[in-house]
Amino acid sequence: MSQPTFILVRPQMGENIGGAARAMWNFGLDRMRLVSPRDGWPNPRAVALASGAGRLLDNAGHFDSVADAIGDCTHVYATTARVRGMTKPVLTPEAAMAEARAVTEAGGKVGVMFGPERAGLENEDVARAHAIITVPVNPEFFSLNLAQCVLLTAYEWRRQTEGPAEAPEIERATAIEVEKLGEHFEQKLDDAGFFFPETKAPGMKLAVRNMLSRLALTRADVQIFHGMLRQLTRQPRRSQTDRPDE
Numbered sequence: 001m002s003q004p005t006f007i008l009v010r011p012q013m014g015e016n017i018g019g020a021a022r023a024m025w026n027f028g029l030d031r032m033r034l035v036s037p038r039d040g041w042p043n044p045r046a047v048a049l050a051s052g053a054g055r056l057l058d059n060a061g062h063f064d065s066v067a068d069a070i071g072d073c074t075h076v077y078a079t080t081a082r083v084r085g086m087t088k089p090v091l092t093p094e095a096a097m098a099e100a101r102a103v104t105e106a107g108g109k110v111g112v113m114f115g116p117e118r119a120g121l122e123n124e125d126v127a128r129a130h131a132i133i134t135v136p137v138n139p140e141f142f143s144l145n146l147a148q149c150v151l152l153t154a155y156e157w158r159r160q161t162e163g164p165a166e167a168p169e170i171e172r173a174t175a176i177e178v179e180k181l182g183e184h185f186e187q188k189l190d191d192a193g194f195f196f197p198e199t200k201a202p203g204m205k206l207a208v209r210n211m212l213s214r215l216a217l218t219r220a221d222v223q224i225f226h227g228m229l230r231q232l233t234r235q236p237r238r239s240q241t242d243r244p245d246e
Helices: 014-026 044-058 093-105 146-160 175-191 198-214 219-232
Strands: 005-009 032-035 061-063 075-079 110-114 131-133
Touching (some): 005 014, 014 032, 014 044, 075 093, 093 110, 093 146, 110 146, 175 198
Parallel strands (some): 005 032, 005 110, 032 061, 075 110
């Protein structure tokens, strides 16, 4: 069975990267991607903490941006303790990995994003996800170590591989396809003067991206949206009555 890719976004300490790799390998997961590690890559401290899971670090993908790291994924989860006012499904690790299993069995590619240790994922990161994973911890102390969060999610994935799951018969759009659609929307809306006043433009653009990722678009949906945007900005056809007298 295909498995999810765990994406560590701007991790700060090599030790936590190594601990995350060890947690993943405990449950048979070996697809790790790193987005702009603070202390650079490769990192000898990560190797030391990974113990027998060093193979994950050897094969880990290294990316400069979240958009690049999730580009081939059809379904993306963001792990965060703060919903941040975004309208997205909020799932426990158990529910999220049950859904992820159905997606992978249907041929989709799942990515799970984990934020940096100090502040977690930023709004721009979460906006690119289809759903949020939140661990039901003590509300008075909700801080989880990066490796702990990875461990909980990996454990639930492993648990969900034991038993039948109903796979949806849909072809989801990849993250890069949704990203290009977002750029198309921004261009056309900007040309039409939608992002006004200028001070509110960044927030409005973020809301558009959040909406698109929340829709869980199929590839056909994306193509329809592109066609609609192109057609709306074309010159209208002249009817017979609009033609000047000859």
